[in-house]
Amino acid sequence: MTGFRVADGGPVIPNFGHGSACLKNNGWFCPEWVREHWGDILQPALVQHIELTVIAVSIGFGIAFVLALVGFRFRLFNAPLGAFTDLLYAIPSIALFQLLVPFTGLTVTTIEVALVSYTLFVFYRNIVEGLRSVPDEVLESARGMGLTRRQTFWRVELPLAVPAILAGVRVATVSTISIATVAAFLLYYGLGGPIFDALAQPDIFRTELVAAGGLAILLALTADTLLALAQRSLTPWNRLG
């Protein structure tokens, strides 16, 4: 395993320490190991991972929303803001994590900052495009009827931008879950921790890998499905006609 930086603070799982036949043979999935280490390895990792994702997506959305409002309202700022978020996204995650360490240390904050900056790219584009996609005649009739600028925004433009925004939340969530697993090369946190740990063993610890990796995949798929359902239920007008 060249070039692999073993993360600090992770528990070293002794291979085959339990003596069960499955573990002795490094089986792909030994239920007894999973059961035994659910509480001290898998579940905390899962919880941390969910925590990372939720925080990153929420903060990222908040920041992007403000930026998008500016970019939408003041056309001049749109191109530079778009370019800025593009640039953030273009930095490979491995590099960005390391770049932040001198500023925020080898902490969870570093991971969060990086994750947030990746979500900005997805959110900014989606929110601005969503707001822009409102048909002209809807805006004209709103104005002609006497809705103020602010009322038009909150009651017409924003609701109609919701499908695009939700699509953005979906993509951002799923990609955050993925990038968060990479973070473990820096710091043992989230599901990436057990995954990297398992891969670092001289004989790759399959059960741990499958368990943690499987959880990551399940988490991502579940989030994707739930958000897709939310998208459908929040936009009843899109399902008809």
Next chain:
Amino acid sequence: MLASLFVETFQFIGDNASLLLQKAAETAELAFTALGISILLALPLGLWLGHRHRGLFLTLGISSVGRALPSVAIIGFLIAWLGVGFWSNTIALVVLGIPPILTNTYFAVEGVDRDVVEAARGMGLTEVQILARVELPLGLPFVLAGIRISAVFVIATATIAGLFGGGGLGDIMANQAAYGLAGVLAAALCVSALALLTAGVLALARDAAFHKMAPSA
């Protein structure tokens, strides 16, 4: 502090140009091999399904699942199965690279104006001829867009392979101990450059395709 880092990074590039180029070539080899295989697998399938107007759910399913799969997990599984090496990384990247190509190709072909297709059929073109001479040319811009999306994603993910002995620019990025932070950033810049270059070439190809379609535009 950032300023000095900036300077150091460019110094690194200057001092280690050949190393970076070699590593970039490694990453490119990995990424483009995977991309090539993805195209070989996804393109025909997308073309066929789109032409037959079948398999929408399958395509959407593969698309959303594929987008959701955490890359580290996939790479990890393949390394555990096949051991560290070129092919485990490649197969992982293929798995991750197929969905955008499949989706875009499907919708590109499926979305061609049905009247045009019917006219072609009425004129006596075989199904394969319709696909090759009508649907694919008309859908080409969108197909190329899908390949571009996949390419950028695969290049970026190929660097993660460096964490697992995949070599290439990821190797440098994962090795701050050996190359310093400046080296890491230099490698990152090269990755971005590679991705931008590839995207640019494909964008040009897409524009060329557009021009063939509507020469007056």
Next chain:
Amino acid sequence: MPTEAAELVFDEATKVYPGRDGAAVDHLSLTVPAGEICVLVGPSGGGKTTALKLVNRLIPLTSGDIRIDGRSILDLDVTELRRSIGYVIQQVGLFPHVTVEANIGTVPKLLGRPRSWIKARSAELLALVGLDPSYAKRFPAQLSGGERQRVGLARALAANPALMLMDEPFGAIDPIVRTRLQDEFLRLQHELRKTVVFVTHDVDEAIKVGDRIAILREGGRLAQYDTPKQILEHPVDEFVADFVGRDRALKALSLRTLGDLELSPAIEVDGLLQLPAETSQRDALAMLVAERSEAVLVVGAGGSPLGVATREDLLK
């Protein structure tokens, strides 16, 4: 429904766009009496839509004034002004994300009406525009073009405005439905008697719908402002005559019915074509030509013969 329709006055209203030669609307002066439909018609570039949008200040005046019931639009708060005017545009612009009922209730809700009031008013208006009450809970995407236009009309009427502005409202509808909508709109206007400014590029629609027609020529200048009959029979110049078409005499016939004629006594009526008294003279003449007949028997309600009209009578 008692309404106080407003009188609308254009007083040398002018709109000039900076950097462009000539005015979009050039010193337009006319008075629309309360309760009448004034149709603005003219070639493209004639400024009719611009003139319309000056009234609700979607486009600001360069000079001159527009007064509603004596009050200048410049003295009123622009948002309040717009909420007191019913505005209907060609593509309707219904809000796709809310129901028909919510669309109709947009302005009343802004004015603070409770939900129950809006629900009742919405049902009332749907009936008025000829839509089933079940439409209230539907979404715009589920409606046809004609249905959407009706909802747009209902929405504009919701707050019982004294003035309605309509910009080519039936332009995007197919001809058969358009005729029906025009007829229903006229029926509605007969009941409601609102002041309406109606923009169209279709001369026939203008003649059918308007109490008075204002023809704007290129450069936004008023060519003639008069009743349809007057314009057809006495066009003020070459431009107007050309605009209403060489067939203006025939068009004039469409304004009158068989019942308006002095009929000859009904003797020797065997085999004669029978037409109701409400038939327009133009349609009657067309049928006589088609049948190669000389005369038609005019019948009243219930089929009672009223008299005979000959081809000469129609051509007089």
